[in-house]
Amino acid sequence: MEILLSLVKTPSVIIAIVAFLGLLFQRASLSRLITGTLLSFIGFTMIKVGGGILMKVLTAFSSLFSHAFNIVGVVPSNEAIMAxxxxxxxxxAALILLFSMLLNIFLARFTRFKNIYLSLHLVLFMAFALTAVLAQLGYSNVAIITISSIFIGFYMAVSPYILSRxxxxxxGSNDYSISHAAISSYIIGSYMGKWLGNxxxxxxHVVISNKFDFIREPNVATLLTMLILLIISSIFATQPQVKEAMTMVYGAGVADKNVVIFVLEQSAIFACGLYLAKAGVNLFTAEIVPAFKGFAKVFAPGAIPAVDVMVLFTKAPNATLIGFLVSFLVELVCILIFPFIGLPIIVPGIMASFITGGAAAIFxxxxxxxxxxxxxxxxxxxxxxxxxxxxxHLFADLGANGVTFADPDFTISSLLVNTVFGWFK
Known part of the structure; x- marks a missing residue:
């Protein structure tokens, strides 16, 4: 069980295995087998490394922002609550993941839902969430595994299918679909955009004056966005609070570090992290899609891979930045409103705002x-x-104070499962 947990917590390993099996079933040459497997592994690892860089900068920014504006609340973090x-x-949760994967492959083979969900780390988060919900309702382990596996297995096959529209x-093709933990948000956003947008x-195609041509370069636009956010937070934060954020990035002994250098450097590092993640996406998709066709021929003929939503970020870089900023601003407004309507304050999760907000705007x-x-x-x-x-309140019995699950698909599924299966208790 410990080995299985280690594997599913390492998505790059899963991707490499899928690529290897796909190429093997295609009877690829030894050279192609090695190249495709390793490039898939390297590409997905690049996404992880880029994401780690982004996370480090965003964690420091989140701390700085919260202290600067005196915000105390619950932090939505899937990684934190799972840990x-x-x-x-x-x-x-590991058993749920295993049975969910098997059901996903079964559905892809025998139904119209030809999508195989490859973002297995997200499935693991959902398994944790549903396990917690059903456990607090008093269900046995067997019932929890059965209910959750069926629910998640269908979710893995059906949600990318609905979103594929x-x-x-x-x-621009049907070579792959999207698997992510905010598919509900993307579907709603797509329909609302269709009904209310233009x-x-x-x-x-936004027309920008020649004076601002530099904004058209995605890496420059990303750097400037983070630079503005860090400057505003640093202005309103105290010196000790700035030093605390700097310590998160540089470690102890940052007394001689200039705050201007800190802001400039972290903005550039953030842009580098995103660039690396995008490059990894391009490398990984170039290998996994053809390899997956071989895998699907054996286990689920006609199936297509459902991959992480970050593959779309290169399709619409302007929309990605717009989505991040708008989503983040809405979350800030919620901080002001929630105390007046009796809801706990949810501190904006910067990484979730960036990924799901950017993707929602693309859709x-x-x-x-x-x-x-x-x-x-x-x-x-x-x-x-x-x-x-x-x-x-559904996760109150876990003892994980101050954190909760972040993404819409996890929270909406938890509320749905709690409502439906609460009737039988």
Whole structure:
């Protein structure tokens, strides 16, 4: 069980295994087998390394921002709550993951839902969430594994299928689909963009004065966005609070570090992390898609891989930045409103805002242009705050104080399972 948990917590290993098996079933040459497997592994590892760089900068920024504006609340973090509950829920969640994968492959082979969900680390988070919900309702381990495996197995096959109506237009083909933990947000955002937006005004065609041509370069735009956020937070934070954020990045002994250098350097590092993640996406998808066709021929003929949503970020870089900023701003507004309506404060999860907000805007832009991107990312920001607040009590028995699950698919699924299976208790 410990070995299985280690594997599913290392998505790059899963991807490499899938690539290896796919090429093996295609009877690829030894050279192609080695090259495809290792490039898939390297590409997905690049995504992880880039994400780690982003996470480090965003963690420091989140601390600085919270202290600067005196925000105290619950932090939505899938990694944190899983780490805090792995001894309680880990074994059950691992079995759920295993049976969910088998059901996903079965459905891909025998039904119209031809998507095989490859973002298995996200499935593991959902397994933890549903295990916690059903456990607090008093269900036995066997019942928890059965209910959760069926629910998640269908989710893995069906959710990318529903989203593919919109994702295939962005991708430009049906070679792969999207698997992520905010598919509910992307579907809602796509429909709202379609109904309320204007597809003619694409975010990527926004007319910018020649004086601001530098904004068209995605890496420069990313750097400037983080630079502005860090400068504002640093202005309102005290010197000790700035030093604390600097310590998170540089470690102890940062007394001689200039705050201006800190802000500039971290903004550049953030842009580097995103660039690395995007490069990894390109490398990984170039290998995994053809390899997966061989895998699907044996286990699920006609199936397509459902991969991480970050593969879309290169399709609409303007929308990605717009989505991040709008989603984040909506979450800030929720901080002001929630105390007046009796909901706990949910501290914005910067990484979730960046990934799901950016992706939501890409989907909204595809169906409703610039206006659709704004609407979709606003909806995403609301989902990132409202549902963690509504489901917080479901995880109270875990003892993981101050953290909760972040992404809409986890929180909405938890609320749905609690409502339905609560009737039988």
């Amino acid at each position: 805090a509950t792995i001894d309680q829920l880990g074994a059950t 919109f994702s295939r237009d962005i991708i 597809k003619k005004h694409d975010t990527e 909204g832009n595809a169906t409703g242009g610039f206006r659709g991107a704004i609407i979709a990312s606003m909806i995403n920001g609301l989902l990132l705050c409202v549902f963690p607040a509504l489901t917080l």
